[in-house]
Amino acid sequence: MTDLVTWAELGGSLAAIGGAAYARHAHPAAYWSTVGLPVSVARLLASYSSTMDACGLTVEPSRWRALAVKATTRREIRPVPPRRGMIRPTSTGLRLRLRLAPGQEPADVAASAERLRHAWGVHAVYVRDVKPGVVELRLVGFDVLRKVRMPRRTASGPLQVPVALREDATAFVRDYRAVPHELVLGATLSGKSMFLRSLIAALAAQSVALVGIDCKRGVELAPFAPRLSGLATDPEQAAELLPVLVKEMEDRYDLIKARQGIAPGTPDEEITSDIWGLPEDERPTPIVLFVDEVAELFLVATRKEEERRDEMVTQLIRLAQLGRAAGIYLEVCGQRFGAELGKGATMLRAQLTGRVCHRVNDEASAKMALGDIAPEAVYAACSIAAELPGLAVVGDTSGGWSRIRTPYLSLAEAAATCRETAHLAPDVPALTPFRPYVPPVPVKEPGPVAAPAPVTE
Known part of the structure; x- marks a missing residue:
């Protein structure tokens, strides 16, 4: 016993x-x-x-x-x-x-x-x-990035969306008013697309115009078409969309000048205010521009394409330099980003305050994203394992950096969110020609309640 x-x-x-x-x-x-x-x-x-x-x-x-x-x-x-x-x-x-x-x-x-x-x-x-x-x-107490669970209480507000979890168990909040423009890099299957769709799904519930440039024929952004106010699916359409956004930015500057009594001939660079100082009933709708595969806008094969490339890059740089005050924000994404893309690449990167680097295929891309703000973060980005999709290193021009990981969000869930919030898409007249076509959802005719019984004598 x-x-x-x-x-x-x-x-x-x-x-x-x-x-x-x-x-x-x-x-x-x-x-x-x-x-x-x-x-x-x-x-x-x-x-x-x-x-x-x-x-x-x-x-x-x-x-x-x-x-x-x-x-x-x-x-x-x-x-x-x-x-x-x-x-x-x-x-x-x-x-x-x-x-x-x-x-x-x-x-x-x-x-x-x-x-x-x-x-x-x-x-x-x-x-x-x-x-x-x-x-x-x-x-x-444990590795919170191995299985991501977002905190219940996170900071939220206009143009503030929690999209990932930091390694210290706090939420990474994408605040466009504090960090207006951002560069997101990541190789195939690194989680870059998950980060992008989480941003779009979170912004879909807010009063903001979402515009996309997806030169992969729209395979990344087309599922979110019901909520998008504009979409370009190839470089030709992007070359038509970017001048419209630049013109919209200039019109908003004129609105700020007229409201504040600034002389019409004052250069835009000397205006320090923004649309948030306008009365709410006069304030234009903020615009967030998502550029997927930015390298496709730089690659050229002929002299004619080179001229078009220079124009698009110049317009992107103008939007990055002056768009914040006009309420236009950039989210530039790509697998590869380096000075060898061509003239204007380094200048564009300098205007992108926020940096998010997922697993990349070469050290040069990590250096391009993080080397100028936090050199020690380059090694952390290069050591991301392929078995951890969604893991990234985030930094900003203050020099601080940390690891984050985006929670899993399926494409179907993000697309469903955009369909449910399609009625929130603001009306921006300048973007009407670029509004993506959304086929109507077929409505099934209701069948008979009960099958008819044959008449027998």
Whole structure:
């Protein structure tokens, strides 16, 4: 009987260990909530002072504190760690604030993030500057990019759409008013199309005109035709659409001038205001232009095509330079982007503030996207595995960068969203000739309620 009890206890322990190991691999969020969170909190509370001392984040106590310790306890005077705030558990990790001691700076804590990660047994530690003298530590308990689950609460507003999850478990919000233009690069099956369709599906519910240039005969953007205000499916149509957008931008500048009393002859470059300063009833509808496979606009084979290419590139650069104030925003996508595309490529890239780089086939594309703003992000972009579609490195001209991953969104779901929101497509008269044709949905005639029974005598 004793042997049976012993074997039962041993079997129960092995089953519990095996179940925990399986949950940690298959259901990391559940494992964190039940096992990882209590263990990490216990480690943090038990080793906080010693860990801070080992990381060099302690300072000598003040003279009054040293005198008080000697007078009351007569123990050895030890260095003081940063004052710790309340620990706040989350579904993906922990958050706590530290009040830095005099002479410390957030960079000191950020430099020890890897040591803190190992000491407290978490997946990653991120440091954010809250206010002078206070930093927030965000501890992530598991790899949140392996299985993306967007946070329930995200920032939202006009032209603000959450499209991906950052590696620190916060949402990556595409804010067109803060970052008006963006460059999105990615090889085939890297997740670039998923990022693009997530953007379109999120913007479809807002009062914004969506315009597309898809030189792959529209195979990427045609499914969203019910919500698009304009679509060009080849370079010839793009050469007709871009001048219309430039003319629309100039008309909006004239509207701003007239409203604010600016002289009609004032150059556009000297106007610092934008359409958001206009009354709501006079404000033009914002326009977001999606350019898929931008390299197709640069490639030429004849002299005539070269002239057309130069015109289109010039118009794109004008839209990138002046479009923000007129409420025209660019989302330029492609598999490859480099200076060898031709004249104007580097100038166009310089106007694209936001950068998103998925897995690419060559290092030159990663350098073109991220090299001028965050050189260390180039290596991170080149190390993206093919088994992780949707994973990308995002950066901006401030020099900051992070990894993100777009949640899965099928083409059918995105197309259904565009069909449901087709009535929200604003009427932009200049874009009417480019409105894509959407065939009407066939309506099935209702059949008889009941099959007629034969009349019998």
